[in-house]
Amino acid sequence: MNKKYNALIPSDAIAIIEAIEAAGFEAYIVGGCVRDMLMHREPNDWDITTSARPEQIKKIFNRTYDTGIKHGTVTIILNKEHYEVTTYRIEGEYKDFRRPENVDFVEDINLDLSRRDFTMNAIAYHPERGFVDPYGGITDIKKGCIRSVRNAKERFEEDALRILRGVRFAAQLGFVIEAQTIEGIEVCKELLIHISKERIRDEFLKICLSPRPSYITELYKLDLLKFICPDFIKAYHMRQNHPHHIYNVAEHTLVAMEYTAPTVLLRLTLFLHDIGKVYTHTVDKKGIDHFYDHSKKSVEIGKKVLKDLRLDNETIKSVSLLIEYHDYHLTKKISKFSIKEVMSVMGSELFDQLIEVQAADVRAQNPEKLAKKLKAIEEQRKLKEEILAKNECYNKKMLAITGQDLIEVGIPKGALLGQILDQVLLEVMKKPEINTKEVLLAYSLKYYEKLKH
Secondary structure (H helix, E strand, O other): OHHHHOOOOOOOHHHHHHHHHHHOOOEEEEHHHHHHHHOOOOOOOOOEEEEEEEEHHHHHHOHHHHEEHHHHHHEEEEOOOOEEEEEEEOOOOOOOOOOOOOOOEEEOOOHHHHOOEHHHHHEEOOOEEEEEOOOOOOOOOOOOOOOOOOOHHHHHHHOHHHHHHHHHHHHOOOEEOOHHHHHHHHHHHHHHOOOHHHHHHHHHHHHHHHHHHHHHHHHHHHHOHHOOOOHHHHOOOOOOOOOOOOOOOOHHHHHHHOOOOOOOOHHHHHHHHHHHHHHHEOOOOOEEEEOOOOHHHHHHHHHEEEEOOOOOOHHHHHHHHHHHOOOOOHHHOOHHHHHHHHOOOOHHHHHHHHHHHHHHHHHOOHHHHHHHHHHHHHHHHHHHHHHHHHOOOOOOOOOOOOHHHHHHOOOOOOHHHHHHHHHHHHHHHHHHHOOOOHHHHHHHHHHHHHHHO
C-alpha cells in the first residue's frame, strides 16, 4: 500500500520527513494533499506536520523562512521548491470566530488532527507507517461525505468560515454534507457576520469556479446566500412563463453557469446577468412573463454585489459591461455595424467573452429554440473575425484622423470637437472604405459647418 501512495509524493517531501525523523522527531504529510492523494487528484501543495518545534526545524535544514511562526509554521526550501512544515498543535480560544488567540504545541499527531475542520482533511500519512485516520476520514471520502471533526457546532464556533468551506468542498468534490454537520451550520450560520467580505468572496468564487456551480442552491437551502447576495434568494421564486424559457430565474442562471468555462469573469457575469428580473417582472394579457430593461437593473444590482464582495474595479467594470449587453439583440439584426457598436464600447477581447456569455445563456433556455440562436451567435463570431482581419475601424483610436488634426484645420477645442469625432466614427463604422485622412477631414469640416448653423 505504501509504495502505491509514496509514488505520488514528491521525493523532496519524503526527504524532508526522513531528515526530521533522523533528528529524532515525527513527521507526516497532512491535510488536503492526503485527501487529494486518496481521491487521485493532483494536490496544489504538500503540507507536512511534525512533533519538532520551529526552532528545531531551522537547525535541521539550511534554507528556511518563517511563514507563521506564532502558529508553528516554517517553510523549507529544498531544490527550489517550498514546503510548509507545521508543529503539532492544539488551539486556544477563537475570540473573532476566525483565528485562535494562541496555540499550544503538542507531541501527539492525534491531538493535532483533532483541531481540523472536516474528517477528510484530518488524515495524516507517513511513507512507512501509512495513514493516521482517527476520525474516519478515509471512509467519509469513499462515501462522498463531508463531516465535521468531533462536534460540528464547536468547529464552526471556532472558525465560522468553515461553514462556507463545507459547501465549497461539496461543490468541488461532488460530496454531500452529512446531517449533524448541517445541524451545526444551521446553529452557527449567523456567525458569518464576523467574517470579512474578502474571505466570504474567496469561498464563494471557488464555488462558482467549481465543476458544480449549481451547489449555490446549497447556499440557498442553508440560508447562507444572505451573506453573499441577498437579491439572488428572490430568483428562486421568480418564474419565467415565456416561450423562450423552461426554468425559473435561479435555475436558468445556474444551468447557464455550468455551460461556461470556469473563469471569474464568465461565472460572475452569468450569476448576475438576470438578477434584475426579480424587480422588472410584468405579465401581459396572455399571461406571458416579461422582464423589460432587466439588464439595466442587473447591472445596478451586480455592481453593488461585487463591490460588497470587494472585487477589483476592473472585474466590476468588465462584468457590468457583459451584463449590460448580454441581452443586446444582436441576434435579431446581425450586421457588422451592430457588432462594431458593441465592440466600440467593450473592445475586441471582451466581445469574445460576450459571445461566450450569450451562448451559455441560450443553452439554458428553451432547447426547441436553441439551434437558431446558436447559428446567429456563430454568425456574430464570424463577422467579428472578419472585422479584425480587415482591420475595420470600430473605435476612435482607429480613425485616420485625431482631434489634433481637426484643430489644425480650424475646428476649436471643446464639446463640439468630440461630437464631430463621434459622428465621424459612426460613418466609418458604416463605411470602412472612407477611413482616410483626406476624406474624414473633408467630412468633418462639412459637418462642423452644419453644426454651426
